[in-house]
Amino acid sequence: MKRRVVITGIGPATAIGIGKNDFSAGIYGLKTCIAEIPKCYEQNYTFKSRYFVPKPEFSLTDLIHKSVEGMMEESSRLSVLCAKLALEDAGYQIDKAEKHMQVKGLENCPIIIGTGMSSLQTALESYSAHMVGVEMSESDFESRTGSSSSSGTNPNPNPNPRTTGSGTRFNRMVIPMLMTNSPAAWISILFGLKGFNYTLNAACASGTFALGEGYRTILSGRSDVILAGGVEALVEKNGAIMRGFDMLSTLTRAKDGRPQPFSQQRSGFLFSEGSGCVLVLEELERARNRGADIYAEVVDYEACSDAYSIVQMEPSGDSITGLFQKVTQGIKIDYLNAHGTGTLANDDIEAQVIQRIFGAKSTQPYINSTKGILGHSIGASGALEVAVTALSIKESRLHGNLMSEPMDNLNLPLETIETPIDYALSASYGFGGHNALILLKRYEENE
The missing domain is CATH 3.40.47.10 (Thiolase/Chalcone synthase)
Known part of the structure; x- marks a missing residue:
């Protein structure tokens, strides 16, 4: 008999709402969150597109220590938040474990996360610091983490890059923060999920590809449940990433920022700094047996x-x-x-x-x-x-x-x-x- 695949958990994080309930209310209420570009974006370039969607603001300190959260670039923070929301929405219990967390019954759950671009904020800051010879001092490190540098952890200096006030510092965790596999890897590490995990990239179709491959994974019998979805974090405090899209003339030039897809008035897409969504996909009989609520x-x-x-x-x-x-x-x-x-x-x-x-x-x-x-x-x-x-x-x-x-x-x-x-x-x-x-x-x- 052919296996069937259902969606049992939805974990979105966007500017209009974090979590299924707030997100759903925003979507069906046609709520938008559009901001004018900051003045600092135009120090050396004049934007044709004047508006963007800010990334959602959140903290993971209820899940993990701030020193661990500090080792993540924004896309990884989003992936962990979305995974938590999806697991909770699907009715799975998340418990504190010896290292981080554990999800009962999902020890071997695979993970596939789509992402279009690696987060660049820390990379750009570290490159600039490298070129001018600025290092993060021991006192800087300890004041920002609350721990000694001998612990081997080094957080992102500021979860909100646009409010960074001090000079640029080279982040010694720049490589793991920049790695494109990090959004999937951090879900595995923090929730104790030991199935295969990877990210894939198909540009604007990355999240769809990830869910499609997750569907095929269950259909083939390789797993009965999988976490799959997409995350993106294009926030950069001086607007360099948005400038790249603006120079391609792909962004909206609307006076109010609204992109109006399929309208005679459309002029391009509305740039979003960051968002994410992870879904729980399950084999139908497994979902039925545990009494899961099924979306589709x-x-x-x-x-x-x-x-x-x-x-x-x-x-x-x-x-x-x-x-x-x-x-x-x-x-x-x-x-x-x-x-x-x-x-x-x-x-x-x-x-x-x-x-x-x-x-x-x-x-x-x-x-x-x-x-x-x-x-x-x-x-x-x-x-x-x-x-x-x-x-x-x-x-x-x-x-x-x-x-x-x-x-x-x-x-x-x-x-x-x-x-x-x-x-x-x-x-x-x-x-x-x-x-x-x-x-x-x-x-x-x-x-």
Whole structure:
């Protein structure tokens, strides 16, 4: 009998809400969190895009000692927070163990985390310090950690890089903080999970790829449960990372910062400094046996490459069309959580694919773009959007699109609506031509 995979835990951390309940209230309430770029961003460059989404503010001191938290770059802090939220939401008990924590029944749980870019704040600071010869002194180290440097730990000087007041210091933990495997590794270390763990990178589709590979892991019988999702932390106190996107002319130039995906007024995506989401995926019988609450069933995942450009979608949309044809064959899709960045070319190509697959507006599923609310968080975006899709199936409602002047011939609700959803798709497309679709369906207990 074919194994079945369900979603039993959702752990989001975003500027509009941390944890499933606050996140859900923000999404369906169409709440945004948009800030104007600080003056310090424009010391040597004038930004075309004037707004961004700040990273969520939080602390892990209720879980771990501050010296341990200090060894993490922001993406790792996000991954640990999201894993905790997902495990708790799935009903797993997290206990204090001799070293850090232990999750009963998940000792061999694997972990797959998608991320688009390695966090760069500590790397840039350490490089600058290296070039000017500034080292972190013993007294600096002890005052910032509350412990002696002989302990072998060295924290991030400040969890909020934009408020760093002192001069740049070389962080001797820069290598483990910079390692792209760190977000997954820290989950394993801190929660005592000894299954395989790794990060993967597929740019803006990273979170979707991670969840898809997690689904395949359970489907193949390699594991009965897995933590999977995506995190991204692009915060940098002087705006250098945001500048990189701005120079590619990919960011919104809207006067109020709203990206308005699939609108005639769109001009680019809204830059997000950081967010994350981890989900618990389980084999159905395991979930049933422990009485888990099930959000939705994962029934398909497919991915492909455009083989076209490092930053542009292939104009014909043929590769994406092929994915849709493979995943939706014989299935009526009620809801599509689109990639919907708000860039001129990408939204146009995506709209053409939707019309090619589903026909006119009257025969299309409901379509929305979560990036219109959250901004674009690169490697985390796919995981957040799968979470939104699962919540929408569970709650029989979907969020509206924040826009004026919708593009023609697209079924875009402008307000949050209640509607039954049996099958729903989440779509992600990333720089480099990485494309992925995940198909979810409503879980019925009597099936």
